[in-house]
Amino acid sequence: MIFIPDVKRKNIGVFGLGVSGIATCEALAASGARVYSFDENRAARDKTADTEYRCEHPKNWPWKDMEAVIVSPGVPLTHPKPHAIVRKARMEKVPVMGDTELFARALNQLEPRARPRVVGVTGSNGKSTTTALIGHILKQAGHDVYVGGNIGEAVLSLPPFENDAIYVLELSSFQLDLTESLRLDAAVFINLSPDHIERHGDVTGYLRSKKRIFANQTSDDVAVVGVDDDYAQSVCTELMAHNVAEVRPVSSGSALGRGVYALDGKIYVNLDGKALLAGDLSGARSLRGPHNHQNAAAAIAVCEKFGVSPALAVKAAHRFEGLAHRLEEVGRNGKVLFINDSKATNADAAARALGAVKDIFWIAGGKPKDGGVESLKPMMDRVRTAYLIGEAAAQFEEQLRGSVHCVLCGDLENAVGAASADAAMSEAKNPVVLLSPACASYDQFKNFAERGDKFRELVAQLASTNGAAA
Incomplete structure (x- = not known):
């Protein structure tokens, strides 16, 4: 734990109690600060019940005597508009900062x-x-x-x-x-x-x-x-x-x-x-x-x-083993290699994955971002078929029409099944089923990691069913 100087007996607020928020509370409390914490999520608040930084609504914080407010990185400072806690801190002339500043x-x-x-x-x-x-x-x-x-x-x-x-x-x-x-x-x-x-x-x-x-x-x-x-x-x-x-x-x-x-x-x-x-x-x-x-x-x-x-x-x-959900090899079923690139939540990131392999059976889609996959059309010569899922499926099919054959699959399970079967039957010597969604995951999954974990699980099931080693 990093100990924070010059905070002993000072009042400091912590807004947002995810991993970094809890770590901030712990470091500040260990450094002698009086910590006032809050999170808009009830489950997060409950985790502080038996701590010395137990949650208290910001309306009850001693604003006139606050030294600083440490906010989660996800709290908007300016756009689309400042969060209420930021507006309150600015009104009270209390500095707003993050854990990295501490x-x-x-x-x-x-x-x-x-x-x-x-x-x-x-x-x-x-x-x-x-x-x-x-x-x-x-x-x-x-x-x-x-x-x-x-x-x-x-x-x-x-x-x-x-x-x-x-x-x-x-x-x-x-x-x-x-x-x-x-x-x-x-x-x-x-x-x-x-x-x-x-x-x-x-x-x-x-x-x-x-x-x-x-x-x-x-x-x-x-x-x-x-x-x-x-x-x-x-x-x-x-x-x-x-x-x-x-x-x-x-x-x-x-x-x-x-x-x-x-x-x-x-x-x-x-x-x-x-x-x-x-x-x-x-x-x-x-x-x-x-x-x-x-x-x-x-x-x-x-x-x-x-x-x-x-x-x-x-x-x-x-000797670097790489990171999960970033061009991660998660299994092989016969000649078909499966690569999990769930972290590719925008078209630019997906372009990097598409440029790294070929003979691709591409699984894409989710919650779309501005521009969709229009910028990826020049790379479709590397893709045999696109298997589209989630909210973005119809938009992506329209954007890719004429560039690559598309299959609307609805969800990841259907996409993995269809892509793996087509890849196995293809004449490609080393086909790749690539999950590189070019989308956020929030329509069907909690986050990109959950989406990637589901892909890994589906690949393991395929291997088990077919007697192949994942």
Whole structure:
């Protein structure tokens, strides 16, 4: 647990009692604060019944004496309109922040020699894989590493600061909006595609939030930036013009005059004017596709900052097991490979999966996002048939008409059955049934993880029925 300085006997509110909210309450209470908590969900409130931060409605909080309100990252600050708790805090002139800001304030209280090194990773797609891969490579190289934030453990649940450790944090745009004083030794911005517009107002607001990851960096720090999309490329150019932190561009598919890049899976490092081949990731099954090669390039650029040779980093990356629901191989039934990419909740993420494999029997659909799958039509030459589910099915069929044969399946179970049967009967040598929905899951599932778990379960049932090994 991270202990928070300067909060003893101070009144602090915590609104939202998910994993990070409970961790925040625990850390604040252990640090001596008087914690006032609340959640709009009754079940979440009930979990605090026997704690010293037992829930109390915000109307009863001592607002005139409140030091701060810590809100869940999901609480709207501006769009579509500020949440009631945010409006109340602003009216009372009480600062609103997130748990990552508490982490930053604790970090900033340390003497330089006692300060651990901290890495932050953001981007529209690939940030979880990149965060986990950085942690994996650094551990393989012998560093003490703690990974958390928007992935795994809540940031305040991580172990107390150790001066020789490296803390690697995944940071969403929501978290960055609530963070002011975090300084990162290495900050990574992989890519940006329009998403979460309802929260940020427009793509400009979304980009502004992402760029906050570079705030407070110094000339001792490294900024790692993807340059394979126009938004991120503009950020890279801006950072280079400001000339504060050392900027390390990363790419998959383009050779760079300076930076780390991948060409056909081969990783090249050029940080001193000479490009050197670090190794080949084209056979790394947990890092399939150009997008994962860019993720790996970013991870290698970070790890080099901490003394890990690129060649060693590539070798470590081959041992990376990957993350659930992200191009995850979940079974094989005869010649048919099943890949779970349930985390692909928008068209841009699905495009990355479609570009990583071929002879695809594609399961897509759910709760649609703006634009649907119109942008994916040029990739339909890689897809044999699309099996459409959920609210988006009719819209997707219309958008894909003339580009690929579509089957309306209704739900995931029907889609898996139809796709697996068609793949098995096809003439393709190595057909792939790919769940990469390009949609949110909320129409039929609680979240993308539940959707991916259901896919895995259905694949296991197929294997059991047919006597194959999943």
